[in-house]
Amino acid sequence: MSDVSINSAIREDEAGFGDFFALLKPRVMTLVVFTAFVGLVAAPVPVHPVVGFCAVLFIALGGGASGALNMWWDEDIDRVMRRTRNRPIPSGKVAASDAMAIGLGLSVLSVTMLTLATNMMAGAMLAFTIFFYVVVYSMWLKRLTPQNIVIGGAAGAFPPVVGWLAATGSMAVEPWLMFAIIFMWTPPHFWALALFMRGDYDDAGVPMLTVTHGRRATRQHILIYTVLLAVLAVGAAFSAIGGPIYLAASLVVNLMFLRGAIRIWRRDEAAAEADNFAVERGFFRLSLLYLFVHFGAILVEALLWPYGLGGWG
């Protein structure tokens, strides 16, 4: 008698809880939590802390669910790219079908719970966000068009709108301004990454702008989007979500961001290779700070509002 039959079910690389949690893309989830929270707080309707906490939690869970479904669908790409080959599915720790089940289950749970905790509009918008990210972006357009990042940016820009809807139950211009900031910010952020993560998208066959239109065109696109973003982000200072603090912070960060984009635009590949893409890497890091500063400033303005200090008075 042997113990072969018993041991056949044991796999050395069996997934732990952390591997399943990694399916939810925790780093992306922090951005979702932060921007949804700002959308919720910036709304002109007070929200009970418990309801607000639940709203942000279920929006984050919805974001995580779409992350899991994205990993399930993009398994073949993730396997090829250096940046993603250690994710739970390509590394063999989690089965793709499990990721799909978790993604679908959490999608239903998050939309249902957000609807029950807040209102129908917020639930419907969360459902649309998941649909947009998984079906429109991941399944349809990501492998079809070099503008994939622009479309993906829209998917990532919905959380503040959902947060706002959770608080108010109705639409306004301000959440769409927050949407527009993230939407315009995403392309330069990811194109900078694509410039210094050379080869990854080539190998995976994803039609990234660097692959389809070349690196020169990508540098030009980064500059164009950064200029448009600066106009939009500074302009938002004069809306109901802005104020003097936001204006000052936005001016400083946008000047830094514009300077970075101009430096990227003026460089050629030889110069970039010579310093191992130091400018592009710096621009990518700055882009993370950029979003944090803008949404942080919107949050500060909203928190100061009850004391007569936020906004333009």
Place this chain on the structure above:
Amino acid sequence: MSIRATHEIHERRFGRNLGVGLALLAFVVIVFGLTVVKVTRGDFDAMMANEEQN
């Protein structure tokens, strides 16, 4: 050679089960808290009143 009572895989499975258990517990607490808030604020009364009007 004696058979080891626990293997690294058992620890990993225990961690996974513990994680799922805590997540479920957290969910129960959240739903309970949410219900308490909604009942205390009278959200359900307003909903019933709306339905009666319709």
